[in-house]
Amino acid sequence: MSLVIAQSLSRRGVEVIGCDNVGLTVQSFSRHVEDTFVHPALEDDEDAYFECMIENIKKFRPDDDRPYLLMPVFQNTRAIAKNRDRLEPFIKIAGPSWESIEKIFPKHHLADTAAETKARVPVTLHTDDPEIAASKIREMTPPLMIKPIAGVGGRGIETFKTAEETINAHEKFLKKTGEAPLIQEKVDGEDYCFTGLFRDGELIAHMAYRNLKSFPAETGAGSIRETVEDSPFVEPAAALMKATNWTGVAEIDFLWTGNSNDKPTIIEVNPRFWAGLFHSVKSGIDFPWLLYQLFTTGEIDDPPAVRVGEITKTPGLWLASTAQEIAESDIHFDRLSEAWKSDENSGFFHKLGNVTSALSDAVDLDDACFRLVEAFDIAKHSSDEFSEVNDPFAGLGILFVLSSLARHGKLPPEIKR
Numbered sequence: 001m002s003l004v005i006a007q008s009l010s011r012r013g014v015e016v017i018g019c020d021n022v023g024l025t026v027q028s029f030s031r032h033v034e035d036t037f038v039h040p041a042l043e044d045d046e047d048a049y050f051e052c053m054i055e056n057i058k059k060f061r062p063d064d065d066r067p068y069l070l071m072p073v074f075q076n077t078r079a080i081a082k083n084r085d086r087l088e089p090f091i092k093i094a095g096p097s098w099e100s101i102e103k104i105f106p107k108h109h110l111a112d113t114a115a116e117t118k119a120r121v122p123v124t125l126h127t128d129d130p131e132i133a134a135s136k137i138r139e140m141t142p143p144l145m146i147k148p149i150a151g152v153g154g155r156g157i158e159t160f161k162t163a164e165e166t167i168n169a170h171e172k173f174l175k176k177t178g179e180a181p182l183i184q185e186k187v188d189g190e191d192y193c194f195t196g197l198f199r200d201g202e203l204i205a206h207m208a209y210r211n212l213k214s215f216p217a218e219t220g221a222g223s224i225r226e227t228v229e230d231s232p233f234v235e236p237a238a239a240l241m242k243a244t245n246w247t248g249v250a251e252i253d254f255l256w257t258g259n260s261n262d263k264p265t266i267i268e269v270n271p272r273f274w275a276g277l278f279h280s281v282k283s284g285i286d287f288p289w290l291l292y293q294l295f296t297t298g299e300i301d302d303p304p305a306v307r308v309g310e311i312t313k314t315p316g317l318w319l320a321s322t323a324q325e326i327a328e329s330d331i332h333f334d335r336l337s338e339a340w341k342s343d344e345n346s347g348f349f350h351k352l353g354n355v356t357s358a359l360s361d362a363v364d365l366d367d368a369c370f371r372l373v374e375a376f377d378i379a380k381h382s383s384d385e386f387s388e389v390n391d392p393f394a395g396l397g398i399l400f401v402l403s404s405l406a407r408h409g410k411l412p413p414e415i416k417r
Contacts, residue, residue: 001073003394004277006032008288017060019053022404022412026397035060041408042076049079050086057090067296069094071288077272078105094295096248096271103244104269106149107182117239120265122187128180134167140185142166146173147182159186187265189255194233195280197290197300198246203238204294205303206230207285209276212311225276227283227310232256232264240266247294249273249287276312283310 003026006016010032017034018027021041027033037056040048061068070087071094072080080087081098104110108126115121125136126149137144144166148156160166166183173181190210197205208230213223237252251274256264273287274280280287284304293300404412 001273001275001277002027003030003032003391003397004281005071005073005273005288006030007391008281008286009292012289014292015062015066017056019056020400022400022407024397024399024403026394026400029396030391030394032391038407042079046079050083054087054090057087061090067292068092069292069295071095071291073273075272077101081271092295094248094291096244096246096250100244100246101271104240105271107147107268108149110266110269113243114240114266117236117243119236119240120263122184122265122267125183126180128174130167130171130174133170133180133183137166137170137183138163140166140183143186145184145186146170147184148177149179149182187255187267189257189262189265191267192228192233192254192256192264193274193276194230194237194252194254195249195274195276195285195287196237196241196252197249197287197294198241199294199298200247201242201245203234203241204300205285205287205290206234206237207280207283207306208233209279209283211276224311224313225279227279227306227308229308230306232260236264236266240269249291279310279312282312283307 002018002020006018006027007030010016015034016032018025018030018036019039020027020036021039023036023038025036027036037052039052039056042049057070068091070080070091077095078098078101080093081095081101084093084098087093102109103113108124111121111124111126122145123140125133125140127133127136140163142160142162144160144163146158146160146166146169158169160169170181170183192208192210194208195206196203207227209225209227211224212226233252233254233256236254240252241250249272251270251272253267253270254264255267256262277287284307290300290303400412404410
């Protein structure tokens with residue numbers, strides 16, 4: 001996301017400074033980033049994070065009257081909004097106010113705001129009282145989903161087939177985390193991502209896409225995406241965000257059956273840029289530049305027509321998602337295991353021969369081949385997130401994994417999930 005923003009603004013003559021809590025990120029290697037610095041992890045020490053941010057904001061501040069913006073990108077968006085009074089003496093924050101964010105975050109606040117605007121959301125429960133939870137859960141219609149109220153990227157979401165399973169999971173969640181999860185009835189339909197730019201609650205630029213493939217498959221970010229007609233989502237999104245008086249970008253997750261007689265259901269609002277930002281820009285809506293314009297001039301260029309049908313992919317992940325689909329299809333791994341153990345006294349190559357013979361019974365090769373051919377066909381006609389010919393070294397940003405290990409002694413959450 002940061003790379004897409006840097007490329008968008010740099011091409012228009014805007015000097016970009018990047019930062020993260022690890023080094024060796026894509027920003028470090030991109031020719032579109034003038035300089036970078038590393039700050040403490042926000043979740044480890046909030047005061048140290050803001051002290052470092054203020055120090056570097058002062059350091060890089062231009063000595064002329066050029067616009068000077070801080071553009072939050074991911075999970076730091078909420079913390080920056082909540083502490084904007086600490087930063088705004090030195091820089092302008094290009095993001096929504098904390099008062100607006102509180103209307104949709106934590107996630108149970110979204111249900112309350114949606115009720116005001118009559119937007120459709122799943123039947124939702126949020127309580128830290130186990131007895132009330134048990135009583136209300138039994139009134140809900142399974143399958144039921146349990147979600148952390150502040151989770152991102154699908155992390156921590158579980159689905160349960162019965163009320164009793166959900167009640168037990170609710171109690172375990174309370175004991176483990178000390179906070180109540182969100183419980184929702186599962187809604188039928190496919191995931192759609194509606195992305196928008198708002199000014200004082202008014203929708204001024206927008207587009208939507210769906211994930212053809214995701215990694216991890218059920219809850220991860222899209223690895224192959226396709227732009228869709230966004231008219232089914234405009235009215236409910238605009239009504240909801242009007243109630244928040246939102247200024248800035250936001251991404252709204254919908255579930256929709258695709259049937260024009262069915263209304264889309266709002267699942268979540270993310271007060272920040274989204275994983276498919278490259279896809280939005282490639283589809284014609286350059287949100288980073290429009291956001292920059294909005295916060296420097298108060299106006300934006302008229303957005304061009306959205307290129308419906310545009311397809312993009314994230315390198316590597318689109319193939320990983322296909323491999324996961326194949327691995328989770330009807331493969332009888334027990335037969336492979338039995339073949340390996342069938343002759344304990346045999347050598348390695350004899351055992352390997354047994355496993356190879358068992359493959360035809362264990363794997364639906366026709367299905368696996370179909371999935372691979374389908375994925376390669378889609379990918380062949382799509383744009384690559386790291387295909388910027390004038391930014392050849394950005395892909396070295398994968399080294400941020402090593403930086404995380406060296407700096408924090410652990411893998412980054414993007415890898416562990």
